Amino acid sequence: MYYKQRVIATMAFSCLSVISNAQAESNSGIQNTENDSLVKEALKGHPEVVFQTNKSKANPDVAGAAHFTTAYPEGRVIVRLKAGTDPKTLSSNLGKAGNSVTTLKNFPLAEAGKPSAAGSRSLLVLQSSTLNTKQFIALLKQNPSVEVAEPDYFVYASSTTPNDSRFSELWDMNNTGQTGGTVDADIDAPEAWDRLTGNGSVTVGNIDTGVDYHHPDLAANIWHNLREANGSTGVDDDSNGYVDDIYGIDALNGDSDPMDDNAHGTHTSGTLGGVGNNGEGVTGVAWNVKIASCKFLSAGGSGYTSGAIECVNYFTWLKLHGENIVATNNSWGGGGFEQILKDVIDASGTAGTLFVAAAGNDYGNDNDSNPSYPASYDSANIISVAATNHSDNLAYFSNYGPTSVDLAAPGEGILSSVISLQGCDFSPENATLFHDGFESGLAGWSLYSSPFGYVFNDPAYWWTQDSSNHYTGSYSTSDSAGDYVNNSISSAVAAPDLSSAGAGQLCGGLWVKGTAENGYDYFSVYISNDSGLTWTSVLSTTGAYADWTKLTFQIPDAYKNSSFRIGLLRTNDSDIAYDGYYFDDVGISAGEAGSYIGQYASYNGTSMATPHVTGGVALAAMAFPGDSVAQRKARILDNVDPLASLSGLVATGGRLNLSNVVSGGTDNLLRWPDFNTDAKGDILWRHYSSGVNSAWFMDGTTDVGGASIATVSDVNWRIVGTPDMNYDGKPDILWRHYSSGSNYVWYMNGTASIGGASVATVSDANWHIVGTPDMNGDGKPDILWRHYSSGSNYVWYMNGSTGVGGASLPIISDVAWHIVNNGDF
Numbered sequence: 149m150y151y152k153q154r155v156i157a158t159m160a161f162s163c164l165s166v167i168s169n170a171q172a173e174s175n176s177g178i179q180n181t182e183n184d185s186l187v188k189e190a191l192k193g194h195p196e197v198v199f200q201t202n203k204s205k206a207n208p209d210v211a212g213a214a215h216f217t218t219a220y221p222e223g224r225v226i227v228r229l230k231a232g233t234d235p236k237t238l239s240s241n242l243g244k245a246g247n248s249v250t251t252l253k254n255f256p257l258a259e260a261g262k263p264s265a266a267g268s269r270s271l272l273v274l275q276s277s278t279l280n281t282k283q284f285i286a287l288l289k290q291n292p293s294v295e296v297a298e299p300d301y302f303v304y305a306s307s308t309t310p311n312d313s314r315f316s317e318l319w320d321m322n323n324t325g326q327t328g329g330t331v332d333a334d335i336d337a338p339e340a341w342d343r344l345t346g347n348g349s350v351t352v353g354n355i356d357t358g359v360d361y362h363h364p365d366l367a368a369n370i371w372h373n374l375r376e377a378n379g380s381t382g383v384d385d386d387s388n389g390y391v392d393d394i395y396g397i398d399a400l401n402g403d404s405d406p407m408d409d410n411a412h413g414t415h416t417s418g419t420l421g422g423v424g425n426n427g428e429g430v431t432g433v434a435w436n437v438k439i440a441s442c443k444f445l446s447a448g449g450s451g452y453t454s455g456a457i458e459c460v461n462y463f464t465w466l467k468l469h470g471e472n473i474v475a476t477n478n479s480w481g482g483g484g485f486e487q488i489l490k491d492v493i494d495a496s497g498t499a500g501t502l503f504v505a506a507a508g509n510d511y512g513n514d515n516d517s518n519p520s521y522p523a524s525y526d527s528a529n530i531i532s533v534a535a536t537n538h539s540d541n542l543a544y545f546s547n548y549g550p551t552s553v554d555l556a557a558p559g560e561g562i563l564s565s566v567i568s569l570q571g572c573d574f575s576p577e578n579a580t581l582f583h584d585g586f587e588s589g590l591a592g593w594s595l596y597s598s599p600f601g602y603v604f605n606d607p608a609y610w611w612t613q614d615s616s617n618h619y620t621g622s623y624s625t626s627d628s629a630g631d632y633v634n635n636s637i638s639s640a641v642a643a644p645d646l647s648s649a650g651a652g653q654l655c656g657g658l659w660v661k662g663t664a665e666n667g668y669d670y671f672s673v674y675i676s677n678d679s680g681l682t683w684t685s686v687l688s689t690t691g692a693y694a695d696w697t698k699l700t701f702q703i704p705d706a707y708k709n710s711s712f713r714i715g716l717l718r719t720n721d722s723d724i725a726y727d728g729y730y731f732d733d734v735g736i737s738a739g740e741a742g743s744y745i746g747q748y749a750s751y752n753g754t755s756m757a758t759p760h761v762t763g764g765v766a767l768a769a770m771a772f773p774g775d776s777v778a779q780r781k782a783r784i785l786d787n788v789d790p791l792a793s794l795s796g797l798v799a800t801g802g803r804l805n806l807s808n809v810v811s812g813g814t815d816n817l818l819r820w821p822d823f824n825t826d827a828k829g830d831i832l833w834r835h836y837s838s839g840v841n842s843a844w845f846m847d848g849t850t851d852v853g854g855a856s857i858a859t860v861s862d863v864n865w866r867i868v869g870t871p872d873m874n875y876d877g878k879p880d881i882l883w884r885h886y887s888s889g890s891n892y893v894w895y896m897n898g899t900a901s902i903g904g905a906s907v908a909t910v911s912d913a914n915w916h917i918v919g920t921p922d923m924n925g926d927g928k929p930d931i932l933w934r935h936y937s938s939g940s941n942y943v944w945y946m947n948g949s950t951g952v953g954g955a956s957l958p959i960i961s962d963v964a965w966h967i968v969n970n971g972d973f
Contacts, residue, residue, distance in 0.1 A: 223276040224252075224300040225284050228269055233293040235270045241291065248277045273300060310341075310425040310435070312365075314748060318430060319538045320419075320558030320760065327561060329538025335558065335760055336789075337433065339807035340767065343875075343927070345424055346436035350769045352420060352762055353396075353463035353476040353501075355456060356413030358406040358443030361395050362744040363414060363568040365422045365429040370395055371440035388465055396441035399458040400451055406441040410449055411566035413441065415751055416479045418565030420759035421766065429746045430564055433763025433806065434770075440466070440473070445480060453483045456522070460492045460503070467499045474769040474780070475502040477762040479755030481520055482508070490525045497529025497777055504762040506754035507534045508547040515549035524552050529777050531765075531784060534794075535559025535757035536803050541793045546754055548797040555788050556797075557804040559757030563750045569687060571700035571745040572655030572737075577620050579657075579735025582644035582714075586625045586732065589613040593640040599717060611640045611716070619659040619696045619732035626662075627671070627718040627728045634725050639717045641680065644736060649708040652739030656686070656714065657700035662729035666691035667750075669720045671729055673699075676713040677706055683715060696732070702742050764809050771810045772877030774897070776825050779877070783809050811875065811927025821870035821879035823898050824853070832857075832881075834867050841867070843899050855899040857881075864888070871920035871929030873948055874903075882920060882931075886913050893949050905949035907931075914938070918967040923955075936963050 229235060235254050242249045253273035276284045281299050288297035319327045321337035351371050361370045377394045379385030390397050393404040408414045417432075417439050424435025442462055444455030460476065467473045476496065483489075493503050508520035515524050515532070523532040532553045535543040537560040542548060546559065577585065584592060595610040614626040627638055646654070656673070664671065673687040686701040716731065761784060768783045769775065775783065787809050788802030795801045823830045824845045831844040839861035845853040862885075869882040873893045881894040881901075889911035895903040912935075919932040923943045931944040939961035945953040 221300065222280050223278075223284060225274050225276070225281060225288065226296075226298050226300050227272040227274055227288055227294055228296040229272065229293055230295045231269050233270065235272055238272070238291065238293055239274075242274075242287075247279060247287070250275045250277075269295065310431045311427050312422075312424065312429055312431045313427060314429050314563060315431050317563050320562055321431060321433075323538060327538050330540055333536070333538055333540035333803075335433070335764075335804045336807035337431075339927075340810045341424075341435070343807075344767055344771050344810050346421075346434040346767060347770050348436040348438060349773070350472050350474045350766050351438040351440055351466075352434075352766050353440045353442060353459070353466075353473050354413055354417050354420070354759075355442050355444060355459040355463075355476055355478050356408075356416055356480065357410035357445040357447070357449065358398065358408035358413045359395070359417045359439060359441040360408045360411075360414040360565070360567045360744075361406075361441070362570075363418075363565050364744055364746045365426070365565050366414070366417055366439065367744075368423045368426070369421050369432075369437055369439050371438040373440075386469070388462075388469070390462075397443070397459075397462055399442055399444040399455040399462070400446055401443075406443040408441075408443070408567055409447040410445065411749070412445070412449060412479070412751075412755065413443065414566055415562075415564045415749070416477055416755060416759040417441070418748075419562060419756065420477055420763035422565055429748055433760055434766040437763070437766045437770075440471075451480075453486050453489055456480070457486075457489050457492050460489070460496055463501065464492065464496045464499050467496070467501050472769075473501050475504055475762050475765040477759050478503060478505040478522060479753070479758045481506055481523055483521055485519070485521055485525075489522060490527060493522060493525060493527045493530065497527060500777055502529050502531060502765050502777060502781060503527065504531045504533060504758055504765060506758045507532050507549065507553045509535075509545045509753050509755075510547050511545050513547040515547050515552040519552065520547055523547075524549075529781070531555070531761055531781060533557055533754060533758045533761050534798055535752075535754045536794070537561070540791050540803060542797055543752070543754075543757075545752060546757075549799075550796055551799055553798045554785055555761070555800045555802055555804055556794055557757040557760040559754055559760075560752050561750050562752070562756035563748055564756070566747050566749045568747055569700075569745040570702040571743050572653065572657060572702060572740045573743050574655050574657065574700065574735075574737055574740040576657035576659065576698065576700070576735030577733035579733075579737040581646060581649055581654075581738060582642070582734075582736040584642065584734050585621045586613055586623045587621045589623075590625060590640060593642050596639045596641070598637055599639060611638055614730060617661055617730040619661075621732075624661075624730045624732040626730050627716075631725045631727055634720055634722050636720050637718065639715055641713055641715045642734075643679075643713050645710045646703075646708045646712040646736065647710045649738040653742045654703035654705065654708060654736065654738050655700060655740040655742070656703055656734075656736045657698060658734040659696050659698055659732045660689070660729050661693050661696045663692040663726045664690055664718075664728060665721070665724045665726060668724070669726070670718070672717045672719075673701060674715040674717060675703060675707055676715070677709055677711055679711045680713045680715075683713075693729070700743075700745070703736070708738075760806075761804055764804055764806050767806065767810050771875065774825065775877055779822075779825060783877070807927060823855070823879065823896075825878070825898065832867065832870060836863050836866075839863055839865075857899045858894075858901055868917040869920040869929075869931075873905075873929060873946075875928070875948070882907075882917065884917050889913060889915075891917070907949050908944075908951055924953075932967065934967050936966075939963055939965075941967075 239251055252275050256270055285297045288294045323329055323332055323334035325331045373394050375386040376392050384391045390404050396406040397404050398406050418430055420432055421434045421437040421439045422430050422432030424431040442459035444459050445451040463473050463476055505523035507523050534548050534553050534556040535546040536556045536558055537543045543560040612626050614624050618624040667690055670688055670690045672685055674683040674685050676683050768780055785800050787805055788800045789805045790802040821830055821832050823843045830846050833842045839859050841857040843855055844851050864885050864887040865883050867881055868884045870879040873880045874895045880896050883892045889909050891907035893905055894901045914935050914937040915933050916936055917931055918934045920929040923930045924945050930946050933942045939959050941957035943955050944951050
């Protein structure tokens with residue numbers, strides 16, 4: 149609901165140790181370093197990684213394998229015996245040798261042509277308490293009955309799907325065509341979650357209508373200001389100008405309670421950071437992220453730019469005082485250009501926070517020619533977001549801008565959290581103050597064919613007793629005798645005396661079963677404490693309940709009187725009628741424990757698109773914590789899914805791809821090595837006489853500084869690539885020794901080595917590493933080889949420094965052909 153009045157919510161590795169790091173120079177930047185023998189010796193000390201024995205020398209490939217790591221428990225080994233070998237004999241022989249060995253598993257291998265266990269080979273899992281893994285394997289290989297012995301590697305699932313009850317409805321996260329759209333027209337969330345779901349290390353500020361911090365799908369991710377939460381009530385413990393701002397602030401009403409009274413902010417919070425894999429409702433882009441809230445929009449969805457300015461400033465203060473706020477979500481807009489707002493946005497960027505903004509819902513407005521603020525400010529830290537539908541087309545309501553709108557994200561029909569119901573943990577059928585199971589019909593109820601008798605009364609529309617469905621007893625009540633009537637309203641009112649309710653939480657509830665047109669026809673419960681003169685809604689629902697379902701609600705203390713009334717109301721629109729609902733065991737009790745029941749709804753808007761990107765920023769910040777604001781923004785924009793439908797409509801021509809973002813991108817974002825984290829390509833030098841290595845820091849074609857990198861005096865070591873092999877968003881250095889055939893990777897933090905790992909040895913020096921592209925589309929750099937004798941070409945599929953498979957490429961026998969680059973042409 150993006151309006152043009154005021155400001156509105158827009159719904160709609162160290163083995164190769166560093167010898168020295170000399171001061172950077174402004175010109176060549178190449179520095180001479182000494183003590184390189186330490187590096188040389190360190191290189192010699194590293195064992196080679198062997199992926200598979202008895203490999204053909206024709207290809208430097210790796211064993212095809214399921215996803216595995218090089219980590220394993222010591223002394224634990226998997227053994228495959230030759231056919232006809234008795235496993236007990238092996239165990240006995242090992243024991244006689246004085247080794248302590250336990251058989252953890254023993255089972256026959258199921259093999260084609262051998263339907264029974266007889267004659268099949270056995271597989272054992274053995275644990276030694278006296279030998280380490282390598283010693284144990286060496287011993288086993290000496291035994292003629294052993295066919296294969298290998299470490300029992302730790303393995304991990306390669307697909308991450310949360311157990312949240314309504315995840316299957318989230319086409320935006322994983323589009324299977326469930327809403328009639330195009331399969332895979334989504335942000336590739338499960339693929340991203342295979343790598344990272346969130347670790348709670350970053351905070352996002354949501355500037356909106358507030359947030360329901362009690363919602364069961366959000367509560368665990370709500371940010372807590374510990375200085376206030378652990379401080380004194382009524383005191384500004386952190387001296388930020390706000391008293392007891394535990395969850396954030398309310399800039400609209402001038403207090404520190406950002407509770408949502410509209411649902412918009414709760415909806416955007418659920419998309420960017422709803423708790424994942426908790427079995428509850430929906431799943432946010434980031435499963436574990438802190439959500440701080442600043443409310444500046446009213447229950448009606450409107451507010452003032454001053455409130456927005458206060459919110460941005462609030463989060464910048466927190467950022468400058470140690471809170472890791474990486475982005476603010478801004479699903480609002482509509483005001484004109486305001487320099488102060490732009491300035492506080494710029495200040496937030498300087499502090500290190502991205503400002504993710506909705507492009508607006510003006511039904512096809514071109515923001516290039518007709519700016520929509522704040523999304524249209526030219527601030528470097530703004531990401532402007534348009535909306536797509538489930539077919540990867542621009543949503544009908546969405547603004548666009550070939551230069552001013554950065555990318556799109558799903559924004560039509562987005563299911564997320566809304567304000568929770570304040571329910572109760574009690575059984576209405578056992579209520580103590582009031583209970584009606586409708587065994588005697590509706591004798592205690594006043595029936596109306598209007599909202600509680602205000603307009604007219606026609607018995608044809610009255611609620612009725614029903615014996616075909618009931619939760620307890622023999623009867624229930626129905627909102628209609630058959631299918632309900634379109635364009636109709638029906639209601640029932642009871643008047644239980646609650647004056648003797650006493651202390652404790654007052655709770656109401658009932659059981660419901662049946663179907664109404666989802667999103668158009670509703671059932672609601674209202675309460676009154678003045679004999680029906682005024683009414684307050686405490687529950688509302690729509691859609692289908694295939695089985696009896698309990699709905700509960702809390703009743704405030706002010707309703708504990710003899711003038712209490714409870715009203716049941718059904719409202720229907722002009723078309724599509726269903727059988728309706730059946731209700732049983734309406735009850736009210738005191739002293740029951742209160743609870744919060746998560747509610748969910750589907751909304752349209754660039755407001756709904758924006759939190760997908762904000763959540764993506766949060767995950768990127770967790771995956772690559774050392775990124776600058778510019779780098780973090782580049783991760784989002786450089787890794788979209790390019791779409792023909794968005795070409796010429798948004799600057800990137802694409803829609804958010806979360807998997808690309810957290811993996812570093814299909815191009816791993818490192819089209820060039822960026823050693824000083826300014827999002828600009830630098831130049832890496834190696835001196836093939838002295839062994840000196842250095843980096844030039846570049847601004848385009850201008851050298852703006854440099855730094856030495858550890859010297860490796862053995863010039864047989866060649867730098868063959870700068871892929872990100874440990875997925876921290878920073879270029880690493882891949883080495884190949886063109887005499888021994890050893891390969892190694894330095895993990896880098898800028899120009900400093902912080903670790904490293906061996907990569908499988910390929911002793912045939914005719915094999916050259918010619919590139920590190922992602923050849924299998926998993927977002928990780930692989931290793932591309934060319935044999936400069938035979939003309940063969942091969943790719944190793946890599947998981948970090950570990951090979952997980954490989955494939956031959958077409959042979960080019962004319963070795964005058966050299967692979968000089970690779971990319972998406």
